[in-house]
Amino acid sequence: MIKVGVVGGAGYTAGELLRILANHPQVEISCVQSSSNAGKPFHEVHQDLIGDMEGTFATDLDLNVDVIFICSGHGKTQEFLDTYQVPENVKIIDLSNDFRLEAVDNDFIYGLPELNLEAIKSAKHLANPGCFATAIQLAVLPLAAKGVLTEDVHVNAVTGSTGAGQNPSRTTHFSWRNNNVSIYKAFSHQHLGEINQSVKQLQNDFAHDIKFLPVRGNFPKGIFASLYTTVKASEEEVVSWYRDFYKEAAFVHVLDEAPDMKQVLNTNKCLVHVEKHGDTVLVTSVIDNLIKGASGQAVQNMNLMFGLDQKEGLRLKSSSF
Amino acid sequence: MIKVGVVGGAGYTAGELLRILANHPQVEISCVQSSSNAGKPFHEVHQDLIGDMEGTFATDLDLNVDVIFICSGHGKTQEFLDTYQVPENVKIIDLSNDFRLEAVDNDFIYGLPELNLEAIKSAKHLANPGCFATAIQLAVLPLAAKGVLTEDVHVNAVTGSTGAGQNPSRTTHFSWRNNNVSIYKAFSHQHLGEINQSVKQLQNDFAHDIKFLPVRGNFPKGIFASLYTTVKASEEEVVSWYRDFYKEAAFVHVLDEAPDMKQVLNTNKCLVHVEKHGDTVLVTSVIDNLIKGASGQAVQNMNLMFGLDQKEGLRLKSSSF
Amino acid sequence: MIKVGVVGGAGYTAGELLRILANHPQVEISCVQSSSNAGKPFHEVHQDLIGDMEGTFATDLDLNVDVIFICSGHGKTQEFLDTYQVPENVKIIDLSNDFRLEAVDNDFIYGLPELNLEAIKSAKHLANPGCFATAIQLAVLPLAAKGVLTEDVHVNAVTGSTGAGQNPSRTTHFSWRNNNVSIYKAFSHQHLGEINQSVKQLQNDFAHDIKFLPVRGNFPKGIFASLYTTVKASEEEVVSWYRDFYKEAAFVHVLDEAPDMKQVLNTNKCLVHVEKHGDTVLVTSVIDNLIKGASGQAVQNMNLMFGLDQKEGLRLKSSSF
């Protein structure tokens, strides 16, 4: 059994992580730390956990674990590492964006299994990708792998309200968000850094822009991403690149028909669809922002880091409606 | 032209009031006070007002008006009256629940036009009914008028999130409220006071309970109320009581078929439906909680207080979908 | 391994059944029959099943199975039994309402595990309860078990659109149902038969009405039920009855705080809450209408009928948002 510790246990991603790990056959949840909710039972904060797991949030993380998931929010991971002396043999999976970009002294492996499978298997420290970054990379990387990105890539992606975290705000107020649509951080979303990094990892000469419009959708969970660019190859050929790229992938499926977003909710899957319109290739991809876009992918990475089947604990029933 | 002042201009009910008054042919909006947003243009706070009305929120209310609408929130009206020396000739329409219940020294008329039409016409100070209270009274008062309430009245009413105001909270967070249902203040909602008061105004011997379960619905606007009790009369007869009771009503319609809530959204209407099942009479009623349940009814009352047609400024296009 | 056959495989309940059985460790899905979709891959109809299970719908059911789930819709089960010669040793779990009521020649056991646990364990033919019937019985049966139902029971329950099946209609049209509420089949819903039957099974002298208003909610999944009646016992005492009644239940939890509906979505749980207001006891209960209200409960019954742990295959991750 893998002994797991969780830091920042009260947020949305920690909640989803606990919901998954509660049924993971190889995992024992040793300690869930939360500053804001120390002492409370898990199901007082994540109320649907009633009957699924017992225990209370701890003030301090117990380091006698095999792996630590850090769910504390962006900018807090270094603080954690400074506070705790994490033993050498304890692996770390960081769900924040603090260590996703390569840098001197950054020994975190970027944890997109479809890109860095072997590196992840031997990783000690892992930076789990962002939600938008996951959906968009899984749509674009097969083209980068073929080196065919020679123009701007146009991306539009709609995200659910859980992507904004659980602090109430004007744009997460039900009276405002219900039946509403809006754009934010046009062309400047923070996930562009990791997306560009991965594209260049596969196509070093990529010299154009990924033009990304993030959209606030009026639903709690899910990401629907569409992107297009110019590629001079037949639809059949491009589809075959995607099928090749994902032939070993545990959770990515290349569909014959365009997906709708609800097909993946509550699962770790990503569905990808490719179609050509003249010289334009259009790719759509859908994920659950909190699962494949966060906690499910973190568990997938844990499975890889500990030599388990990638799907262990992740054969999740879709919520479907 | 009626010169209007508004106190507490930044909240939901004030927003709806301004949207209605902006097109009222007999009204001139003289002053809109807001402590929290003094100095800002109206359409910076109520963003959809762009192009409909110009002006900025005032720090202090200008008392050179014919009528003041108080939209400050419950408990603040007395404070307002203590602060401002409102001239004798200025009428007051209070949207809070501060003066709805009869009391010594309370000279506010309870402003349900279907109940107190004549008193409203000559009122100087008016207490505008609550939203649940409006929907429920319009469903039950025709029975009280006949004196046939001899058992408990069972009420279930679902309200939109705007009923909870614009301060974000756990239960108005989109991620929580979307596709969710819950109950609050079971059998103890504060509107029971005014409902019972009106029932007894018409049927003095009413000695049973109005058992009311308020429900949080996953929609922003509207109230759907259903109530039933025992009445030994034929359906035809009971329906005729309702048609009689509302034969002069400007905004209440007794339908042949059960309504759905969206039929009244963005209007000042109340739709009522009556059916018998054995000895049980079932009444459903639907309103827009912010219009007939608040600001629209306030304008209807203003029309009555100033001798105008009740419908002036209130022939509103339904939002319908 | 239990070899499973499914009849009527294209509907909502069959879809949920397949989603659950796909990950059930003791089940092998042998044959899924569908007249309307024979020959098509499962994931062409239940599109989210991509990657979870392979296979195509069969024109005819293969009877070489251990258990048959009948998901054909109400009124079709007798037709199935007339058409197929189901061998003696093959168990049948019927999700329709055809055999829920006791009758001469009806050898189907009513499959509410919290009521008929032992009978279910030895059942050959089982009638799976209705969705509303499940939510309401789990709220009221502990009172019947104590014999304290001496007045009418007042029930209001809101259901999701999947309760109406997948055929499009006026009341399942998105443009109509979004943000809308309405009532149907007031005091006459077909599930009242099975509810009254179970209440009388526990309290034979029950001679009052269960007055039930079914409500169409603007969400796809879930049931939120509230009921109240008069009970002269302290809150503490009544709560203890509920805890006793459910102390061995695998999926029912008696909560200290009132639940919201989303706490149970995508799980087989039922959450129940009890509070007293004067002499009135108010009980709320929430389920997922397609899981505990249909396919999950059917699997729970299968587990019991085959001597498995009730939770086998039903430790489902909540969809939570």
Place this chain on the structure above:
Amino acid sequence: MIKVGVVGGAGYTAGELLRILANHPQVEISCVQSSSNAGKPFHEVHQDLIGDMEGTFATDLDLNVDVIFICSGHGKTQEFLDTYQVPENVKIIDLSNDFRLEAVDNDFIYGLPELNLEAIKSAKHLANPGCFATAIQLAVLPLAAKGVLTEDVHVNAVTGSTGAGQNPSRTTHFSWRNNNVSIYKAFSHQHLGEINQSVKQLQNDFAHDIKFLPVRGNFPKGIFASLYTTVKASEEEVVSWYRDFYKEAAFVHVLDEAPDMKQVLNTNKCLVHVEKHGDTVLVTSVIDNLIKGASGQAVQNMNLMFGLDQKEGLRLKSSSF
């Protein structure tokens, strides 16, 4: 008073048209034809019209009117013109897409007031623009008017379910559409014809593509459109072009801050916002698809054709939530 006839009175656009015309001070509704609902009262089909207008649908159109609105659906207008001998002096406003594209023998004026104001004033036959076409043109035409479109224009626009009409289908089923997102008719939507026609009317040398991804949103009403292209001018300059272009427009407002869609619901407004990101200009525009995108714009055109103030009958209260 303008005597109005309506053809195809039972659909969504006819319903919105009636809701608007019911309160139009210069209009008398003479005849509303509907084949499917002849003989029924208006408020039996458009149920929210109760109390707003009386009358029943006619089998045949009475031609003794000043103007006919054709709401029959695409492809039916020629059929209407072949069946009825419309007198010379009766104006026609066609809401279908049958006559929007210039052609020999097509004497219908394209009815986008912000583009063809003077021509509309003297039009006898008018083709009312499509909903997407309206939102997108109002976002792009000020650039075309400056002749600065020298690259592809990238458009993403999300529409409500009412855009798909009232016939129930898989993609308008509530259980499917709630909380869902999907794309359709990628790069090939039928409105591209009229959009390109208008762009070339202002910038004859436009030789690039308008790449348009239409998105099905999970809300009933509204369109949120975003588009971007390369323009080498400062943000200040581009914004000034938009302000100039719309300085006489009755319903288009150029905002300082990016709009959200709900700001315009139930109104005839279009809100436009412009921002620069490097050489990229991003324009967002929002409309109500059934009002500015259909029936409201039709009334605006009627006002122009009859010499009235454009806003007559169109000072509509926003539904706001």
